[in-house]
Amino acid sequence: MSDEAVWMKWIEDGTVTTPLGFKCGAVYAGLKTPGPGKLDVGLLLADVPCSAAGVFTTNKVAAAPVVLSRERVRGGAARGIVFNAGNANAATGEQGMQRARQMAEVAGAKFGVSPEELLVASTGVIGVPLPIDRFEEGMGRLTIRADGGHDAAQCIITTDTRRKETAVEVAVEGGSFKIGAIAKGAGMIHPNMATMFCFVTTDAAVEPGFLNTALRRSVDLSFNMISIDGDMSTNDTAVVFASGMAGLPRIEAGSQAAERFQATLTEVCIRMAKAIAADGEGATKLIEVRVDGAESEDDARRAARSVAASNLLKAAVYGGDPNWGRIACAAGYSGANLVESKLDITIAGFPTLLQGKVLPFDARAASSALMQSKVTILVNLNLGKGSATAWGCDLTEEYVVINSKYTT
Amino acid sequence: MSDEAVWMKWIEDGTVTTPLGFKCGAVYAGLKTPGPGKLDVGLLLADVPCSAAGVFTTNKVAAAPVVLSRERVRGGAARGIVFNAGNANAATGEQGMQRARQMAEVAGAKFGVSPEELLVASTGVIGVPLPIDRFEEGMGRLTIRADGGHDAAQCIITTDTRRKETAVEVAVEGGSFKIGAIAKGAGMIHPNMATMFCFVTTDAAVEPGFLNTALRRSVDLSFNMISIDGDMSTNDTAVVFASGMAGLPRIEAGSQAAERFQATLTEVCIRMAKAIAADGEGATKLIEVRVDGAESEDDARRAARSVAASNLLKAAVYGGDPNWGRIACAAGYSGANLVESKLDITIAGFPTLLQGKVLPFDARAASSALMQSKVTILVNLNLGKGSATAWGCDLTEEYVVINSKYTT
Numbered sequence: 001m002s003d004e005a006v007w008m009k010w011i012e013d014g015t016v017t018t019p020l021g022f023k024c025g026a027v028y029a030g031l032k033t034p035g036p037g038k039l040d041v042g043l044l045l046a047d048v049p050c051s052a053a054g055v056f057t058t059n060k061v062a063a064a065p066v067v068l069s070r071e072r073v074r075g076g077a078a079r080g081i082v083f084n085a086g087n088a089n090a091a092t093g094e095q096g097m098q099r100a101r102q103m104a105e106v107a108g109a110k111f112g113v114s115p116e117e118l119l120v121a122s123t124g125v126i127g128v129p130l131p132i133d134r135f136e137e138g139m140g141r142l143t144i145r146a147d148g149g150h151d152a153a154q155c156i157i158t159t160d161t162r163r164k165e166t167a168v169e170v171a172v173e174g175g176s177f178k179i180g181a182i183a184k185g186a187g188m189i190h191p192n193m194a195t196m197f198c199f200v201t202t203d204a205a206v207e208p209g210f211l212n213t214a215l216r217r218s219v220d221l222s223f224n225m226i227s228i229d230g231d232m233s234t235n236d237t238a239v240v241f242a243s244g245m246a247g248l249p250r251i252e253a254g255s256q257a258a259e260r261f262q263a264t265l266t267e268v269c270i271r272m273a274k275a276i277a278a279d280g281e282g283a284t285k286l287i288e289v290r291v292d293g294a295e296s297e298d299d300a301r302r303a304a305r306s307v308a309a310s311n312l313l314k315a316a317v318y319g320g321d322p323n324w325g326r327i328a329c330a331a332g333y334s335g336a337n338l339v340e341s342k343l344d345i346t347i348a349g350f351p352t353l354l355q356g357k358v359l360p361f362d363a364r365a366a367s368s369a370l371m372q373s374k375v376t377i378l379v380n381l382n383l384g385k386g387s388a389t390a391w392g393c394d395l396t397e398e399y400v401v402i403n404s405k406y407t408t
Numbered sequence: 409m410s411d412e413a414v415w416m417k418w419i420e421d422g423t424v425t426t427p428l429g430f431k432c433g434a435v436y437a438g439l440k441t442p443g444p445g446k447l448d449v450g451l452l453l454a455d456v457p458c459s460a461a462g463v464f465t466t467n468k469v470a471a472a473p474v475v476l477s478r479e480r481v482r483g484g485a486a487r488g489i490v491f492n493a494g495n496a497n498a499a500t501g502e503q504g505m506q507r508a509r510q511m512a513e514v515a516g517a518k519f520g521v522s523p524e525e526l527l528v529a530s531t532g533v534i535g536v537p538l539p540i541d542r543f544e545e546g547m548g549r550l551t552i553r554a555d556g557g558h559d560a561a562q563c564i565i566t567t568d569t570r571r572k573e574t575a576v577e578v579a580v581e582g583g584s585f586k587i588g589a590i591a592k593g594a595g596m597i598h599p600n601m602a603t604m605f606c607f608v609t610t611d612a613a614v615e616p617g618f619l620n621t622a623l624r625r626s627v628d629l630s631f632n633m634i635s636i637d638g639d640m641s642t643n644d645t646a647v648v649f650a651s652g653m654a655g656l657p658r659i660e661a662g663s664q665a666a667e668r669f670q671a672t673l674t675e676v677c678i679r680m681a682k683a684i685a686a687d688g689e690g691a692t693k694l695i696e697v698r699v700d701g702a703e704s705e706d707d708a709r710r711a712a713r714s715v716a717a718s719n720l721l722k723a724a725v726y727g728g729d730p731n732w733g734r735i736a737c738a739a740g741y742s743g744a745n746l747v748e749s750k751l752d753i754t755i756a757g758f759p760t761l762l763q764g765k766v767l768p769f770d771a772r773a774a775s776s777a778l779m780q781s782k783v784t785i786l787v788n789l790n791l792g793k794g795s796a797t798a799w800g801c802d803l804t805e806e807y808v809v810i811n812s813k814y815t816t
Contacts (some may be wrong), residue, residue, distance in 0.1 A: 061740030061748050091736050091748065093764055126733025127766045234737055311719070312811055319812025325534025328499050329642055332469030340469050340499065356501055358535050395812075397805035403720055404727025404803075 007171040008264055010034040011178070014167020015149030019178040019203035021243030022113075024148030024345040026155035029138025031086030031124065031131065039155035041138035042201055043107055045080035052078035052127045053309060054119065055219045057236035063090035064100040065120035066235060072119055073239065076208025081199060081239060082139075083305070085158050085184075088195065089122040089130040090234040095146035099130045102293035106139045121237045122194040123158055123184060145172045153182040156197050160185040162273040170264050172257045177204035177246040179264055183272035185279045195235040196223060198272050200387050204261060205244030210253040214262045222269035223389040226277045226306060240265070278373075278389035282398030286391060287317055291331075292361040293344075294386030301335035301380060301388040306334030308392035317375050318394035324352040331379055344380035350371070355382070415579040416672055420573020423557030427586040429455045429610035429651030432556030434563035437546025439539065441530065447563035449546035450541030451515050452607055453488035458649040459613070459618040460486035462527065463627045465644035471498035472508040473528035474643060480527055481647065484616025487525035489607060489647060490515040490547075493566050493592075496603065497530040497538040498642040509540045514547045529645045531566055531592060531603040531763070561590040567810060568593040572683040572702050578612075578672050580665045585612035585654040585743035587672055593687045603643040604631060606680050611653030612669060618661040622670045623648050630677035633713060633798040634685045685799035686781075692805030693778075694799060695725055697785045699739075701752075702794030707744035709796040714742030715785060716800035725783050726802035731772035732760040740786055752788040753770070756780070763790070 017024050026042035028034075054073040072078060082103050086146045089096050100120045108115035121132065122143035139164035143401075153163040168179035183198040219238050234383075244250070251257045289308045294300035307313060310330040316323040324345045331338055348369035350361045369375075425432050434450035436442075462481040464474045465795035481484060490511050508528045516523035530538065561571040575588035591606040614622075627646050652658070659665045686694035697716045715721060718738040724731040730751045739746055749764035756777035758769045773802045777783075783802075 027635060059737065059740040061736045061745040061751075088733075089731060089763070091764070091766065092747070126737065190509070234733075315537055315808050315811035318808065321812060325496075325499060325642075328469045329467065329534065330469040332642065337579060338468040341501070343469075353499070353535070356498065356499070395808055397808045400723050400726065400805045403723035404729060 002252040007260060008267070009169045011167040011169055014180055015165040016152060016180045016182040016199055016201050017146055017149035018167035018180040019201045019243065021203055021245035022201045023047070023144035023146050024152035025142045025144035026148070026151040027132045027138045027142045031084055031134060037154070039151060040086045041142065042143055042152045042155035043080060043082050043142060044152055045111055045113070045144055046241055046243050048245065049077060049079055049117070050213050050243050051208040052077055052239065052241050053208065053215045054237065054239040055215055056136055057233055059092060059234050061234050063088050063122060063235040064092055065089055065122045066237060067097065068100045069119040069237065072116060076212065078119050078241060079113050079239070081119040081121055081155060083121040084135060085156055086112045086124040087122060087128060087130045088124045088126045088235050091127040092129055094128060099132045102132055104208060106136050107191060108290065110139060111144070119239060121235070123156065123197060123235055126234060132364065135188070149180065149182060156182065156184040158184065159281050160279050162279060164272055164279070166268060166271050168264055168268060170260050172248065172260055173247065177202060177248060179268050181268050183270055183276060185276040187404050195233045196276060198223065198238040198269065198273055198404060200240040200265070200268060202240065202242045203244065203246035204242055204248060205250040206242040206261065207250055207252045208253065210258060211240060211242055213253070214265055217262065218266040218269040221266050222273035225388065226273050226392065274391050277393050278287035280393035281402045282396040283393030284396060285317060285394045286374045287314070287377065287393060289379065290387070290389045290390055291379045291381065293381040293383055295337045295384040297386045297388060300386035301387045303331045303334045303336040303381065304388045304390035306330045307377060307379065308390040311395055314392060314395035317370055318396050320367040322347050322352065322363060322370060323348060327377060327379065328353065332344055336381065337383060338381055339383065342382040344382060346378040348375050409706060415668060416675070417577045419577055420576040422588055422605065423573040423608055424452060424560060424588045424590040424609050425554055425557035426575035426588040427609045429611055429652065429653035430609045431455070431554050432560035433550045433552035434556070435546045435550045435560040435597050439492055445562070447552065447559060448494045449489050449492045449543055450560045450563035451488060451522070451550060451552055452560055453519055453552055454460040454649055454651050456651055456653065457485060457487055457525070458651050459484055459619050460647065460649045461616065461623045462645065462647040463623055465641055465643050469499060469642050471496055471643040472500055472504035473497055473530045474645060475505065476508045477527035477529065477645065477647070478514055480524060482622065486527055486649060487521050488649070489527040489529055490698055491529040491564060492543060493531050495530060495532040495536060495538045496534045496643050496794065497707035499535040500537055503537060505539045510540055511543060518547060519552070527647060529605055529643070531564065531605060531643055534642060557588065557590060564590065564592040566592065567689050568687050570687060574676060574679050576672055576676060578668050580656065580668055583654065583656050585610060585656060587676050589676050589680055591684060593684040604640045604684060606631065606646040606677065608648040608673070608676060610648065610650045611652065611654035612650055612656060613658040614650040614669065615658055615660045618659065618666060619648060621661065622673055622808055625670065626674040626677040629674050630681035633709070633796065634681050634800065652653060661739060666777040672756035673814045682799050685801050688801035689810045690804040691801030692804060693802045694782045695722070695785065695801060696782065696797060696799055698795070698797045699787045700790065700795045701788040701790045701792060703745045704794045705796060706794070708794035711739045711742045711787060711789065712796045713742040714738045715787065716798040719803055722800060722803035725778055728775040728778040728802050730755050730758060730760065730771055730778060735787065736761065737786060745791060746789055747791065750790040752790060754786040756783050
């Protein structure tokens with residue numbers, strides 16, 4: 001966003017409790033394997049009832065907390081979310097549903113809110129009953145604080161190597177509001193196969209219908225661009241809570257404030273999505289794939305995701321191999337319309353294909369450019385005006401090591 | 409096929425020149441990097457005109473030899489195929505088309521057949537002009553022999569670790585015919601991103617329309633089941649030539665001979681597909697995924713392929729981790745209809761999920777079972793009668809090592 005400086009400002013060390021009216025806490029309750037600084041049971045709670053919205057996995061095997069939260073947020077209101085890592089409470093049947101409800105009951109009883117106002121999110125091993133006694137013991141010790149966002153961010157991560165959190169301030173007529181977020185990475189860079197969480201808060205007052213639409217649009221441009229279409233884990237959850245504590249008029253669709261809210265929410269989600277991509281299991285680099293000139297935005301999205309998801313390209317980027325043929329190939333099978341004789345490809349700043357013709361380039365210099373921590377790939381289909389950006393990471397030996405020994 | 413013994417017999421050491429009327433040869437012409445026993449330019453030629461059919465990549469970036477061969481085989485007749493490894497002649501523009509035509513011209517001139525009767529196939533690096541002078545020099549030295557199939561099988565492989573070839577004899581009324589084949593593996597187990605070849609010969613006489621239908625059906629049940637739907641490399645090529653030299657009546661659709669031909673062609677293609685899957689880059693194991701009880705065959709195919717293609721599952725199988733949750737997850741996002749409370753999963757002989765309920769199983773014994781060279785995964789959706797089988801391989805550190813250093 002070129003004019004972000006005018007009305008949008010990232011807040012240093014910002015997190016999900018940076019907007020007014022939110023508190024968080026987390027404890028270690030023995031759900032993750034033990035380790036220094038580990039946290040695995042947490043709560044994000046608003047001081048007041050919030051308008052709320054959620055986007056969840058489309059996987060037909062949806063975890064119990066997803067089923068519960070999807071139902072509870074449908075009315076457009078919620079007060080917070082209780083969460084754990086170390087156990088996904090997925091493929092756990094009716095007992096899993098009971099335990100998801102119990103999580104909200106235990107937290108609601110302790111903090112004096114109705115359990116129906118609490119959403120639930122779980123991540124970790126699939127198919128193992130959630131140890132509800134440990135959760136209860138942990139929640140009994142949990143305290144929430146207005147600066148608890150960092151702990152919450154720490155709590156939700158699993159194979160992530162670092163916390164993912166941000167906050168931003170947005171100037172609007174009559175004042176400003178804030179948006180904050182924490183996220184947990186997919187173990188893999190494709191959320192299709194491992195869990196992605198993003199919990200967003202804002203102290204703006206937002207009309208629930210607009211909040212729902214806005215979240216869906218932002219997720220489409222962010223988390224869905226580090227994924228294969230419709231491919232999500234059993235537990236993927238993106239939720240937003242709006243406390244209204246900034247004291248500004250309620251944001252309704254169609255206003256300038258709504259536009260700024262939408263744009264900023266998208267920026268926040270993209271920032272989290274990129275953080276997830278860059279921290280993919282075993283990853284050493286963020287790959288950004290921008291596709292222009294597609295016949296439609298849908299085509300651009302398809303081509304961008306296809307390239308970003310290609311194992312062969314991801315391995316090539318890892319090895320510093322400017323293998324643009326794999327980019328052409330992945331765009332070619334993406335389903336997007338493509339005419340080879342019009343295709344342009346630029347990799348890490350090196351134009352390699354122009355109108356379908358191979359350009360000479362300094363392979364050694366391109367290889368060096370590929371060893372940076374961020375690699376940008378530009379594809380122009382030269383067929384129309386559709387554009388999209390997708391993100392991925394490189395594929396490394398370490399990814400295989402991590403994922404060949406997860407449950408056992 | 410339970411009754412295969414009755415009329416179908418695999419031929420020991422069989423290959424593409426085992427059926428009557430076919431000769432092959434191959435030489436090293438400097439297209440691959442040098443090495444002992446390397447061959448990179450070859451020819452399969454029939455003694456007589458053949459009926460023929462081909463199935464090619466659906467990638468919008470199709471290599472020049474694919475464009476040429478697709479056009480030439482359309483009429484249902486061809487005499488042979490000239491091929492090379494080490495250069496894919498893909499993304500090479502009009503010059504690439506000229507060189508593909510030249511390959512057929514050079515071979516046709518030398519062996520006294522019309523170049524229009526020759527198909528062409530190339531595999532290797534994308535986007536580099538094919539060194540036609542080297543090809544020409546090599547073809548000048550090439551001789552073909554009735555026992556040349558093994559050399560042809562050796563010639564087409566790239567990162568494959570072993571030749572892929574087979575032949576089978578089929579008894580029909582009045583005698584018998586043979587089907588032979590050679591194949592080259594996808595570098596990756598998904599043909600979506602690396603090249604797959606399968607060249608099939610038969611000495612049956614086969615009506616071209618039926619031959620075309622039969623090949624498409626067989627490819628659907630074999631090579632398309634080690635792939636993601638519609639996702640193929642720039643160069644994928646499956647062709648069949650029928651010489652009629654067995655001296656039997658021509659096979660037309662609807663006859664018993666046609667049924668046996670179809671069934672056997674499918675067996676041959678599946679054998680080659682499994683050989684490709686088992687020899688995926690860095691692979692140590694073949695994974696077979698059978699899905700039953702789907703609402704339709706399409707649903708079964710989707711679910712089977714989705715499981716076989718899951719990076720997380722492939723890594724788990726590599727590590728001997730009986731992580732059935734990843735199977736449920738991959739089936740869940742496959743697009744196939746699925747009801748969690750009806751789902752059965754058996755992994756390497758260990759039932760782990762029955763009607764959606766987790767079964768206790770000996771994880772240590774299951775882990776040992778996963779260390780075999782073939783791992784079978786059974787999924788029953790318990791919703792209908794659709795069945796399908798897909799094949800894949802495990803994902804290893806070696807895969808990453810191979811693919812991070814291909815062009816440079």
